[in-house]
Amino acid sequence: xxxxxxxxxxxxxxxxxxxxxxxxxxxxxxxxxxxxxxxxxxxxxxxxxxxxxxxxxxxxxxxxxxxxxxxxxxxxxxxxxxxxxxxxxxxxxxxxxxxxxxxxxxxxxxxxxxxxxxxxxxxxxxxxxxxxxxxxxxxxxxxxxxxxxxxxxxxxxxxxxxxxxxxxxxxxxxxxxxxxxxxxxxxxxxxxxxxxxxxxxxxxxxxxxxxxxxxxxxxxxxxxxxxxxxxxxxxxxxxxxxxxxxxxxxxxxxxxxxxxxxxxxxxxxxxxxxxxxxxxxxxx
Numbered sequence: 001x002x003x004x005x006x007x008x009x010x011x012x013x014x015x016x017x018x019x020x021x022x023x024x025x026x027x028x029x030x031x032x033x034x035x036x037x038x039x040x041x042x043x044x045x046x047x048x049x050x051x052x053x054x055x056x057x058x059x060x061x062x063x064x065x066x067x068x069x070x071x072x073x074x075x076x077x078x079x080x081x082x083x084x085x086x087x088x089x090x091x092x093x094x095x096x097x098x099x100x101x102x103x104x105x106x107x108x109x110x111x112x113x114x115x116x117x118x119x120x121x122x123x124x125x126x127x128x129x130x131x132x133x134x135x136x137x138x139x140x141x142x143x144x145x146x147x148x149x150x151x152x153x154x155x156x157x158x159x160x161x162x163x164x165x166x167x168x169x170x171x172x173x174x175x176x177x178x179x180x181x182x183x184x185x186x187x188x189x190x191x192x193x194x195x196x197x198x199x200x201x202x203x204x205x206x207x208x209x210x211x212x213x214x215x216x217x218x219x220x221x222x223x224x225x226x227x228x229x230x231x232x233x234x235x236x237x238x239x240x241x242x243x244x245x246x247x248x249x250x251x252x253x254x255x256x257x258x259x260x261x262x263x264x265x266x267x268x269x270x271x272x273x274x275x276x277x278x279x280x281x282x283x284x
Contacts, residue, residue, distance in 0.1 A: 015061040021237065021279020023053045023073060025106060029135065029161070031195075031213065031269040033252045039089045040267065044159070046137055049080035051106045055279060065116040067125070073108045080104075082139045082157075097146035100139040100155055107134040114171070121175040131189065132164040133273075158198045158208075163217065163245065163271070165191040178229075185223035193217050193247050193269055206255040213266050215250025219243055227281075237279045245271040 032043035053075030060068045080102030087093055112129035142155035169187035176182060195213040199205050221243040228236045250266035 013063065015283055017057075017059040017061060017281055017283045019055075019057040019059070019071075019237065019279050019281040021055050021239075021277050023055050023075075023239075023275045023277035025049075025051050025053055025075070025273060025275040027051075027106070027135070027274075028272045029137075029270070032267050033264045034089075034267050035264060037249065037265050037267055040087050040091060041089070041264070042087070043085040045083040045085070046102065046159075047081045047083065049077055049102060049106075049135075049137075051075045051077045053106060053108070053275075053277075055277065061283075065118070067112075067114040067116065069110075069112045069114070071108075071110045071112075073106075075106055077102055077104045077106065077137075080137075082137070084139075094146055096144075098142050098144045098152075100142045100157070102137055102139060104136040104138045105134075106136075108132070123171075123173040125171045125173075127169040127171055127185075127187070128167070129169075130164070130166050132162065134163075135161040137161070154201060156200045158200075159195060160197070161193070161195045163191045163193055163219075165189060167221075169221075181227040181229065181235075183223070183225040183227075185221075185225075187219075187221040187223075189217075189219035189221060189243075189245065191217040191219060191245060191247070193250070204256055206257050206259075209255055211252060211254040213250060213252055213269070215247035215266050215269055217245050217247030217269060217271075219245035219271075233283050235281045235283075237281060238277075239279070240276045241274070243271070243273045245269075 027049040029046040032040050034040045053073040055073040057071035082100045082102055084098045086096035110131045112127055114125040114127045116123055116125040137159045139157040140155055142152045144152055167187045167189040171183055171185040173183045193215045197211050198208045199210040223241045225237055225239040247269040252264040252266045254262040
């Protein structure tokens with residue numbers, strides 16, 4: 001979203017827009033594996049992952065209404081829970097269930113090129129780009145629920161995720177008044193998903209790489225931004241994003257301490273991320 005990007009004349013002037021703000025984010029992530037695509041052996045559910053992320057962005061407003069934008073966000077996880085299920089082939093037969101607290105970090109990088117078109121106080125853009133999203137999830141303070149053994153010591157699991165790939169989208173913008181501006185955005189992502197894990201209490205696994213996950217995923221992302229323009233240089237921005245991603249039919253490679261490798265079906269991976277926040281922008 002670049003609310004200052006009004007239609008330009010045929011000059012070769014180039015403007016730069018700097019944005020800085022804070023985003024408050026809540027994620028959910030889950031995955032499960034099986035011996036066959038139709039069964040389930042293990043499932044991890046990462047729930048209520050909450051983080052605060054400083055966000056910075058730089059946009060180059062080029063001639064002919066071309067916009068090149070880069071955005072970076074990074075922050076620590078404040079709270080979260082992990083639920084680890086083990087099954088005897090189907091969801092109705094759980095033989096192990098534990099929960100744990102989460103810490104870690106969330107990092108995002110977006111690079112985008114847009115072409116804008118204008119009609120009166122309305123604008124529409126075609127957006128193409130690439131994004132990378134990292135989730136470093138560290139589980140600790142374990143508690144066994146099934147069987148009900150209670151708290152256990154020493155848990156220090158790591159599951160490090162990277163989603164990356166191209167996206168295609170569009171953004172619609174309009175001036176409500178001379179001061180207020182609204183952007184509505186929609187993106188479709190093509191992700192490659194890779195995760196590496198260290199399950200520190202599983203002595204039969206290798207360490208520090210116990211298993212890795214590979215899968216192709218797709219995602220829809222919707223966004224809303226509202227700008228209040230103080231003047232031609234400064235603006236206040238309120239924003240909201242919601243992303244839903246899903247991957248199916250991937251691969252789990254499990255590494256054992258005897259140097260053998262087990263291959264399993266990564267049945268699915270699901271990710272939802274919601275973010276809202278506030279920022280300031282300066283055009284020069």
